[in-house]
Amino acid sequence: MSVRHAGVPDVQWSDWTWQMRNRIRDVGALAHWIDPTDDERRAIEALADRFHFVITPYYAGLMDPGDPECPIRRQVVPRLAELHDAYGVADPLDEVAHSPVKNVIRVYPDRIAFCVNNECALYCRFCLRKRMVGDDEWSMKKRELEEGLAWIRRTPQIRDVLLTGGDPLVFSDERLDWLLAELRAIRHVEIVRLGSRLPVTLPFRVTDALCRVLEKHHPIWLNTHFNHPRELTPEAAAACDRLLRAGVPVGNQSVLLRGINDDRQTMKALCEGLVRMRVRPYYCYQAQLLEGTAHFRVPIEEGVALFRWMRGRTSGFAIPLYVLDTPHGKVPLTHAYVRGREGDAVVVETCDGRTWRERNPRAAED
Numbered sequence: 001m002s003v004r005h006a007g008v009p010d011v012q013w014s015d016w017t018w019q020m021r022n023r024i025r026d027v028g029a030l031a032h033w034i035d036p037t038d039d040e041r042r043a044i045e046a047l048a049d050r051f052h053f054v055i056t057p058y059y060a061g062l063m064d065p066g067d068p069e070c071p072i073r074r075q076v077v078p079r080l081a082e083l084h085d086a087y088g089v090a091d092p093l094d095e096v097a098h099s100p101v102k103n104v105i106r107v108y109p110d111r112i113a114f115c116v117n118n119e120c121a122l123y124c125r126f127c128l129r130k131r132m133v134g135d136d137e138w139s140m141k142k143r144e145l146e147e148g149l150a151w152i153r154r155t156p157q158i159r160d161v162l163l164t165g166g167d168p169l170v171f172s173d174e175r176l177d178w179l180l181a182e183l184r185a186i187r188h189v190e191i192v193r194l195g196s197r198l199p200v201t202l203p204f205r206v207t208d209a210l211c212r213v214l215e216k217h218h219p220i221w222l223n224t225h226f227n228h229p230r231e232l233t234p235e236a237a238a239a240c241d242r243l244l245r246a247g248v249p250v251g252n253q254s255v256l257l258r259g260i261n262d263d264r265q266t267m268k269a270l271c272e273g274l275v276r277m278r279v280r281p282y283y284c285y286q287a288q289l290l291e292g293t294a295h296f297r298v299p300i301e302e303g304v305a306l307f308r309w310m311r312g313r314t315s316g317f318a319i320p321l322y323v324l325d326t327p328h329g330k331v332p333l334t335h336a337y338v339r340g341r342e343g344d345a346v347v348v349e350t351c352d353g354r355t356w357r358e359r360n361p362r363a364a365e366d
Helices: 017-022 038-046 143-154 173-184 210-216 232-243 265-277 300-310
Strands: 104-108 111-115 160-164 192-197 220-224 250-256 278-285 323-326 329-332 338-342 345-349 356-358
Touching: 111 143, 143 173, 173 192, 173 210, 173 220, 210 232, 220 300, 265 278, 265 300, 278 300, 300 323
Parallel strands: 111 160, 160 192, 192 220, 220 250, 250 278, 278 323
Antiparallel strands: 104 111, 323 329, 338 345, 345 356
């Protein structure tokens, strides 16, 4: 169902700049949307100097006001559990060490992540870059963006640039148009990707004007970040539809989160709902060893079993690739369907657990 808040005129509610100006930043504002628990109140105070909380009114309208275990609420409202993580670190992917210039992250030879800002519509409690989001040290002035662009120009191996952050769609249309034009002028940059959660957390940002900007600079791809079926609202579907009609393919990168989407039916409903919206489930990430996120992490064996269960129970393109991101790149976490070889046959396991022997002789030696 559509999300609305009584007392806010539709013209304001659907204005993305109004939503950004009226984001929830303290317990008093939060109490207009939910009944904060003692744990939530204490966590907001205890974590104020470490990782702020910011929530758009739109996304707050998705939260269950009386249920602390609400899967939307748990993604964005602080908990004291964030203070108890024996193994989490600030930069689990060692991104700083992979940065030739500020906020350019190069793990692979031919592509980079360019963190063009450090601001989002809201702050997810499991954010990989919580060390930098909202911190002035990591903000990007135009001069620093130009330094990143200059590095790309003199590095001809780079063919694929991911604009991320923060969130690149927090930029104004004019700033984004300038940045995309600069990238498009670099001959060896073949594609530009946007990593944005705004279609989920602030779908009103995807305006016709924004889509006209994106259309000018194709090929543009966008991956967004739905984690739960409740996020698949009519507003979010309309935002994705506008992007698709502008020629921008939309994929989804979720994170496997304990108590939010780590059960079979929830993940299946999420992925099938995305497909109905013409959004391709692309990756599902294993939650990182990131500080303050132990309560979100799922044992990898359970994640492998979940996606093994989905195989054969839904469309193949509705099943994302379950991956672990590492400082050396992404590693697929997949069930081993190939069991081995028996002479001229390869033994495989089918999706229903049966064994199949496929005749497949080895290539004859010369």
